[in-house]
């Protein structure tokens with residue numbers, strides 16, 4: 001049976017001597033794993049369309065155990081990611097996150113739009129990497145079913161106070177009066193940024209500005225929260241941090 005679908009290649013593995021197994025994030029089917037057979041005399045067009053970060057139109061053939069790529073045509077290959085190691089390593093991190101936070105046979109239109117938008121922005125180089133990273137992390141967590149409870153103080157229901165606290169472990173916030181051990185202090189601006197990222201229409205998710213100081217607090221909270229929920233080893237995040245943490 002043949003299926004046509006568009007998707008972004010987020011992972012590739014070499015299998016045996018010549019075949020590759022790619023993982024594609026699609027809107028209709030979520031994650032799709034498909035074999036690319038070398039024996040099928042892959043033309044170079046097909047090859048770039050099945051490489052990591054290619055957004056392509058696929059014709060897939062479903063055999064008894066797996067999908068096989070029959071044909072692939074690239075729509076966008078995000079070539080400019082390769083011009084900047086920091087952008088490239090962030091993109092690899094986003095791809096790995098998508099892999100852990102999506103599932104097979106579960107439609108993922110918003111996850112796909114989010115990562116495509118993020119890759120476009122990384123290529124353009126207009127927004128700060130810290131902002132893109134925090135927005136992607138928090139929204140991917142939300143889409144993956146881990147949205148923090150950020151609407152009001154978890155204990156008393158207070159909507160806003162000048163200073164609030166983010167409880168990484170519980171995934172909730174507290175007002176000044178309800179502070180609990182270990183919750184991270186944040187000014188109201190950061191609370192609003194977190195609400196914005198989790199809830200705003202995806203089209204606008206990267207359209208906010210925040211001071212450098214508040215950006216640091218936001219990115220600290222976002223990364224800590226993510227690491228508390230994603231149990232798999234994020235090798236791409238380790239790599240990114242080793243190289244770029246101090247330069248953000």
Ligand SMILES: [Zn+2]
Nearest residue numbers: 153156175178
């Ligand atoms: Zn409270």
